[in-house]
Structure formats: structure tokens, C-alpha cells
Amino acid sequence: MEALVFWIAAAAMVAFTLLTIAARNPVYSACFMILSFAATAALFVLLDAYLIAAVEVLVYAGAIMVLFLFVIMLVNLRESEHEGLRLNPLMVLAAGTFLALMSRAVKDLGPAVQETPNTLVGTPGLLADTLFSRYVVPFEAVSGLLLAAILGTVVLARRKEDA
Amino acid sequence: MITVQHWLVLSGMVFTLGLCGVMMRRNVILVMMSVEIMLNAANLALVAFNKHLAPVAGTVPPDGQVLVFFTIAVAAAEVAVALVIAMLLFRRLDTVNVDDVANLRW
Numbered sequence: 178m179e180a181l182v183f184w185i186a187a188a189a190m191v192a193f194t195l196l197t198i199a200a201r202n203p204v205y206s207a208c209f210m211i212l213s214f215a216a217t218a219a220l221f222v223l224l225d226a227y228l229i230a231a232v233e234v235l236v237y238a239g240a241i242m243v244l245f246l247f248v249i250m251l252v253n254l255r256e257s258e259h260e261g262l263r264l265n266p267l268m269v270l271a272a273g274t275f276l277a278l279m280s281r282a283v284k285d286l287g288p289a290v291q292e293t294p295n296t297l298v299g300t301p302g303l304l305a306d307t308l309f310s311r312y313v314v315p316f317e318a319v320s321g322l323l324l325a326a327i328l329g330t331v332v333l334a335r336r337k338e339d340a
Numbered sequence: 341m342i343t344v345q346h347w348l349v350l351s352g353m354v355f356t357l358g359l360c361g362v363m364m365r366r367n368v369i370l371v372m373m374s375v376e377i378m379l380n381a382a383n384l385a386l387v388a389f390n391k392h393l394a395p396v397a398g399t400v401p402p403d404g405q406v407l408v409f410f411t412i413a414v415a416a417a418e419v420a421v422a423l424v425i426a427m428l429l430f431r432r433l434d435t436v437n438v439d440d441v442a443n444l445r446w
Contacts, residue, residue, distance in 0.1 A: 183342045187350050194354050195376055198361035203369055210373055215423050217380055221405050223349070238439050241376065241419050248423045249369055252430045255411045268363040272356045278430035299405060303341075307401045308409065319413045326417035333424045 183223055194270035207242055214238040226299040249255045347388030355381035368426045368436045372419065379415050385407045 193213035200206040214237045262280035308316055348432025358381060361374025430436050 178343055183346065187346075190350070191353055191357070194357045197377065198357060198364065198370070198374055203367060206370060206373060211368075213446070214380070217384060218371060220384060221387055223342075224387045224391050226390070226408075229383075229405055229408050232412060234408070236416060238378075238381070240414060241357070244423055245369065245373060248427055251427060252369065252436055264364070268360060271363065272360050275356050276352060279348070279356075283348050283352075286345060286348075299402070304402055304405055304409075307403070307406050311401060311403075312406050312410075315410060319410060320416050323413065326420050330420050330424045333421070333428060334369060340379060 178252070179223060180220065186219040189213075190220065207246050207249060210241050210245075211238050215240070226297075228299055228301045228304050230299075239253045261294070344388055344392040348385060351381045351385040351388065354378075354384070366383065366437050366439055368438050368441075369423070371438060372422050372426070376415060376419065379411060386411070396425055 193209045193216060196209040197206050197213060200209060209333055214233060218230040218233040218238070221227075221233055343361055355378050361377060362371055365371055365374060369402030386404045386408050386441045389400055393404070429441060433441065435441070
């Protein structure tokens with residue numbers, strides 16, 4: 178059962194990611210990317226990361242993709258500017274090298290072990306305990322980063338005459 | 341049966357697709373979406389390793405999952421700023437094609 182869900186969700190994730198980078202219309206790309214994030218959330222549930230799965234849907238598929246769609250619509254490309262795909266040898270070389278390195282690293286992991294489901298690892302309680310004890314300083318640093326991002330966005334996006 | 345190798349191969353495949361997207365697309369918004377795909381693949385690998393290394397709750401803290409929180413927060417901040425830059429690009433130069441914005445290229 179678990180294996181079946183894995184194969185379906187993994188196939189969906191790869192297929193939707195492929196469609197994202199291959200779609201000519203940026204709006205279609207964004208829609209396929211939302212579907213790919215939904216498949217990723219299903220995979221996170223399989224990995225017992227329930228809170229991460231929820232955050233993936235809320236933040237990635239929700240907030241970030243809405244942001245992308247907003248900007249795509251604001252920029253409003255004319256139909257003729259929808260680009261085709263260009264394959265160049267350098268790209269094939271880079272992708273091939275990465276895949277080769279990756280498969281080498283996976284081979285070095287040693288014999289495959291059966292993963293046992295563990296429903297306690299991804300609970301909000303355990304994650305919060307870790308986040309607010311061991312990682313409390315990085316956590317505060319992230320709040321500073323988000324504030325900086327908000328201020329930077331407002332300053333950048335403001336038109337000169339409003340100032 | 342699904343092992344950590346399966347997850348890493350899946351993550352590597354998705355990461356490669358994102359890499360191809362960055363190199364293939366010329367629309368700056370699509371390039372940023374490809375970067376998001378790559379970050380997402382890395383998140384998947386982090387959670388898979390977390391499950392691999394902490395099979396029993398309580399023995400090892402869920403560091404991998406906490407790290408994913410930080411990646412998601414950094415990705416959100418990065419996307420917000422990058423999209424504003426894309427909008428400014430469109431406002432000033434009337435283009436979102438990365439080939440048209442090569443002033444800083446040597």
C-alpha cells in the first residue's frame with residue numbers, strides 16, 4: 178500500500194515538474210507547479226512529516242505560487258513572447274554529470290534497509306520542542322530575515338513619485 | 341519496499357529537472373520557479389534523511405524536518421524579493437527575458 182502510494186506520488190511529482198519547465202505559457206507552468214507541490218506534500222506524509230506536508234501546501238502551493246501567479250499576470254506577456262524550449266549541449270552535460278554523481282552517492286549508501294513507519298517523528302509537538310530549544314537562535318534569525326525581506330520588497334516596489 | 345535510496349533518486353531527478361529549467365528557460369519568472377523546484381527537491385532529500393537517521397522518535401531530534409522549515413522560510417523571503425526585482429525589470433526595461441538583461445555580464 179505504502180509502495181503503491183509512493184510510486185503514484187513520485188510519478189506525479191516528476192511528471193508535473195517536467196510539465197512545469199516545459200509548458201510554453203507561464204500560467205500553465207505555475208498551475209503544474211502547484212500540482213507538483215501537492216504530490217510532494219503526499220510524499221512528505223509518507224515520510225511521516227505531517228507538519229511539513231501541511232506547511233508545504235500552505236506556504237508553497239498557497240502563498241508562494243499565488244505570488245508567482247500575481248507577478249505573471251502583472252507582467253502579462255504577449256503571446257508572441259512565449260518562448261520555446263532550447264536544448265544546448267552544456268545543459269545536457271551539466272544534468273548528466275549531476276545525475277551520475279547522484280547515483281554514485283546513492284550507491285555508496287550501502288545495502289537497502291526497510292524503513293519502518295513512525296508516526297511520532299513528524300508531530301507538531303516534537304518539532305516545536307526541537308525548534309524552540311536547540312534551534313531558537315536560528316529561528317529568531319529567520320524572523321529578522323523575513324522582516325528584512327518585507328522591508329526590501331516595499332522599498333523596491335515603491336514608485337518614486339509616492340515618496 | 342521503499343528505501344532511502346528511492347527517495348534520493350527521486351529527489352535527484354527532480355533537482356535535475358529544476359537545473360534544466362534554470363538553464364533552458366529565458367523568462368526570469370520561470371527561472372525562479374525552477375530554483376523553487378530545486379529547493380523543493382532538497383527538502384525532500386532532507387526529510388528522507390531525517391527518516392533514515394531517526395527511525396525511532398525521541399532518540400534523535402528531527403533535525404532534518406526543522407531544517408526544512410528554515411529552507412521554506414528562506415525560499416519565501418527570496419521569492420518575494422526576486423519577484424519584485426522581476427517586476428522592476430519589466431517596468432523599467434519592458435522585458436522579463438534574462439538574455440536582454442546582460443549589462444553585468446563580462
